[in-house]
Amino acid sequence: MRNYRYALLPLALAAACAHADDSLSLTDALTNGKVTIDSRLRMENVSDDAITKDANALTWRNRVGYKTAPWFGFTLFAELEDVRALDESYNSTANGRTQYPTVADPEGSEWDQAGIAWEPTPGSQLVVGRQRINLDNQRFFGSVGWRQNDQTFDAAAFTQTLGKNTTARYYYLQDAHRVFGHANPNPLLAEYDIGGHLVNVAHVFGPATLTGYGYFVENEDLPLTSNRIIGARLAGTHALNEPWKLLYTAEYAQQANWRDGAHAIDADYVLFEIGAARGAYAGKFSQERLGGDGHYAFQTPFATLHAFNGWADKFSVIPVNGLIDNAVLVNGPAGKLQWAASYHQYSADHGGADYGTEWDASLSYAFKQRFTALAKIASYDADSFARDTDKFWLSLEYKY
Template identity: 30%
Template sequence: MGLLLCALPLAGRAADGLWQSLIGGKPDLFLRYRFEYADDARPTLKPAYASTLRSALGYRTGTFHDVSLYFQIQDVRVVGSEHTFNDGSNRVSDRALIADAESTEIQQYYLRYGGLPKTVLTLGRQEITHRPAPFQRFVGDVAWRQHFQSFDAVRVLSLALPKTILDYSYIWNVNRIFGEDNPLPDAADFRSNSHALNLQYSGLAGIKLEGYAYLLEFSSPRSRRFSTATAGLRVQGDRGLGSGLRLAYAGEFATQHDYSNNPNHIAVNYALAELGLSYAVGGILESLGLKYDYERLEGDGGARSFQTPLGTNHAFQGVADRFLITPGDGIQDHFVTFSARLSGVQISAVYHRFLSDRDGYAYGSEWDLQAERAFGSHFLAGLKWADYQADRNAINVARNSATSQAFDLTRFWAYVQYSY
């Protein structure tokens, strides 16, 4: 009886500590309204218009015995008519695709444990990224769309080794951007048995090394073409040249092979070379930048091309989204980026020239323009425009009309968002 009486205050304090951790957390809120226009030159499609609002409300508890919880609900609403665009599930087949379908769903819910030295374990539905937004080539949250991509996974993130980030995830389901209510096969989810490993080392002055391995296995007949094993290495860095001038560079190489249940024989490579200059001006014109990139995703025809099914692909090969899936003949992308910051407005202009990897014919070219400004620490507004002009050469028309790279595509966005 005495032991029981002694234990009661301890149990009471533990319960009180748990309660305080639950109510002593922090909420977060994200709101984004966006208007999008898409004019797809495929002969069966009319221009599309979408007016949508994304609302995401989350809550992170305090820590109790090194454990915290996070929960986030996401809602996407069409403001106005939902029949003026194809959202990927509404069966509006005579309009261009704008993949922002209405739905309400649990976007994230996970348990996080931080009791190990410089290591965090996360279990549950979570957003996973390995590089800063939006340039998440292999694993990303696709935060440009109103539905963000999340993963049902266990993740280990460790800083235990000096100047090293070790990031490993086992993923059993991918919650895709088309929403849980999408009836089309594989649109809502990719059932998965996948491993994602990323290592980053910053122990060399001005240089960052990144190595990665992605073993992706997807279970359905439609998605297993993306079951691949990818391994690669990236080197990037920058250095000051004096008088406000900086040089930035990056190089990357990866190899990809068919893996597990993939029915195709795949042996293709990826390469990137980047060189840029930036200049801190000062005054109203705060900065200027100029950058050249060459990116190559090999393809041997058919389904044998380098793919990145979990990446934020909107940020690559032009934001018009003609190349979200790498064509069978692969792609070479030569692009030049001009950037400036003027009175708080971030401006960019990008010109792309697209060639196939196999046979070297032209797909087309694209201009991408964007202006974006933050207002304080919570508000942001922007305008964005993309214009893809297809090359109508005989090979491109014959091989890529069915997958639409042989047709022009123009998109325009206006958006405003609030985050807390």
């Protein structure tokens, strides 16, 4: 544990005091802030042919947050989260019920966020403390909002807009608080002690965004996994005959060892998407390749993994032969409902083995401004990887 772990937060607080002016009411800033509430009740059923029993999880997640009004450009923020299990017939990774499939929503209470933000000038912001980090499409760094407990980081984040169309972001990371809960009996599931430097620069031109990034992460708990990722991403739209428009994404990244990382860490990432949208309806073909050579495959442990490679979550850890995910995804409205569906065909990047196929579908309904109901299903049909798995969710969420 490094002795400078929380050095940045006292420095930021000292800076706030140094810039304070007695003529401004700190009391008003503290009392005229914004309260946030997020309550989600969810049922998750998992049937995995590798495990005799089915999992039936009924969990209730509640968050309460507060952010002060600005005071000389400074704001304080905090968010407390609590997860309760109303039916614990599942393996939460912390409850010892390994006779059931895993539903990674353990009980517990913790601070999701807590820190200070400073905006010295328009377009500049420094945030120090525990916070969510969501970069681009969250393929490499995300808060994993699907799980009841978010992934957060103890970090210093600096954002600077450069002109009208360019935004540069830098993050210094110290701890990664994982979705498995800070009280998890397995300390490696609870959190990672890391030292990370993330750089992300995005430029918007017309309906497209070009992003370059470099992510350098040293994992002191698992030093052999320390790695760096360098890549670029282009995503945008192009107008076709009204009301149609073309959708496209192209991305490439290279992962290599960093600090004490294993020399075997050497893999490429490629994403290509092409599709079309007509009003609120959209469809696309996607090919995502996470390279592997039989010894190591491209890994993204800090991503919002549920959003990628199917909702059955069979590829949270990429097999050593890598993964090619060919998918068709469609979504749109149906009256007051929103629907989405996808079909995935999975194979190995190295050797070409067929892993399996999967189809997913969801239906959601937003009502009374603050409520959202969701039904969602995933069905994985195994070939040479893992076992057949079906998942089903029902949830009701309230946000204020």
